Amino acid sequence: MQNGNIKHIWQLLNTIPDPEIPVISIVELGVVRDVNLKDNLYTISITPTYSGCPAVTAFTNDIKKCLKENGFRNFKIKLVYAPAWTTDWMSKETKEKLNNYGIAPPSKIVICPQCNSKNTTLISEFGATACKAFYKCSDCLEPFEAFKCI
Amino acid sequence: MSNLFTYTIRIADSALILGQRMAEWCSNGPTLEEDIALSNISLDLFGQANGFYEYAAQINGEKSADELAFTRNEREFFNYQLVEQTNGNFGKTIVRNFLYDSFIFLFYTELANSSDERISALAAKSIKEVKYHLRHSKNWLIRLGDGTDESNKKVQDALEELWQYTGELFEMDTIDTELMKKNIAIDVSKLRPKWNEMIDSTLKTAKLNRPEDGYMASGGKKGIHTECLGFLLAEMQFLQRAYPNAKW
Structure with a gap:
């Protein structure tokens, strides 16, 4: 019980x-x-x-x-x-949920959640919340947020 | 006051005071991204300070973490004088933070081995954030130093002005040495060679000159401060002083 x-x-x-x-x-x-x-x-x-x-x-x-x-x-x-x-505690499924929500999951290589391109650039290490950085996709040109890897 | 209590609030005070300085940038940043960055750093520093204050409050039950932050007077604050220096222009803020970030990164890295479990855990957690604070201040220092004549001059001037506050970062006193015997505190004087390397290589890339070691200010750890701190506390503590125990 x-x-x-x-x-x-x-x-x-x-x-x-x-x-x-x-x-x-x-x-x-x-x-x-x-x-x-x-x-x-x-x-x-x-x-x-x-x-x-x-x-x-x-x-x-x-x-x-x-x-x-x-x-x-x-x-x-x-x-x-x-x-x-640490962000290492997030499971693969959790990372997928983040990705589908439009936030690139914590990872050494930041992949655009819109078009899956690896050709991305950091705009700022600081985003709208403490856990996120701000990136831009150099292929589809969409800006997006990425979960900081710590 | 026990040595452990003083040692813990010294760390908390430097984080809190620099955090308050960074909060002053909120809505005044040079660009939107920078405004967010500076305010985010402020939040991390407040969080780090809170962790150490909570522990200090546990060691000495007289004041809560909030009371430690909001109801102590200037001479009861033990932060480094470097972190209370005014923001000045954006370049000066970057120089101040770079000098401090490179020191505190080395400091927490060593402190993570402290025999005091709580201090060790707080240090290990803080390193993760200090790493990106340091990347931020270092990258900006390089862009500004290796930028235009004007940006180079502004950061070089700030370096000359702030250099005198770097000496006390490496000073030891009896509280440090007593706690070192129990492997709780670390020997900050030993961090200097590594700090020198970090500073020299970045200044070189940034096309800046390392100032000569001249007069070095001292006393922050004992509660002796420059006039900047009083004004900062007046603003930070106003609400709790005017309306004691006010809550959100």
Whole structure:
């Protein structure tokens, strides 16, 4: 039963979208590191993405809201710092979701999400959110955002 | 105050004060992309500062992270004098940040090996962001130095003005040496040769001259500051001072 609840919590967390990139969940993003149960208290460990990402506060509030709505009362959210979050934790499926949404997924070679060209140029290392850089495709000429590889 | 507390807020203070300087660029950047870049760097620095303040607040329960940022006076801030220097023109901001970014990159790289787990984790996380902050300031320094006569002159002037604040980056005091015995702190004086290499190679590419080492300012780590810091704090802390405990 208790293990079932942990699985259920993971499933619930997987329904919480990233506040800035709603096509992927906070689980897919790699923010949720662990869910465990000790002395009747569930601990959800999360790790910040970029230090300056304002979404971390939003994650915390969304998790609280979601779990409360689903009948969980005895839980706490713990912020863990090590190991530092990395884009390597994103699965291939998650990267595909980003690509379909128009954001080039984290990768050494940045590929245009519109025309799949590798002929792309960095415009700025900084985009509309902490996690994204700004690129331009030199073939289809469309500007696009790319997830920073860290 | 314990040594560990002071060591931790020193790191946080430099990140916070530079972050506040970068926030002053918000809506004043030379281009839209740069405006976004400078403000993004500011956010990263605030995030890094917050991580260290949270830890400091845990070590010494007197003040919360927010109170540490908003209710201490000038002499209680232990940031390097370099980071409190005014933004000036865009070139001066780039020079200041490049001098600091190249130092702090080396600093966090070493600090990631600290025996204090929390400090080590925060350093390891910060390196990832400092890497692209350094690329940003370095690339701009090269473009401006190797740009027009005017851009070259502006960044060369800024280098001459700011050079005096680079000496204290490598100073050690008893707090450092005491914590070094426990492998918590690092020996910043040993970072100098690598820093020199980074500075010299970039200045060469940027067609800039390395200033002569002359008078070197000192004291930031002890709470001695240039007049720039008071004005910065007045603006940054105004709301919490005028309306204590105000919340969004």
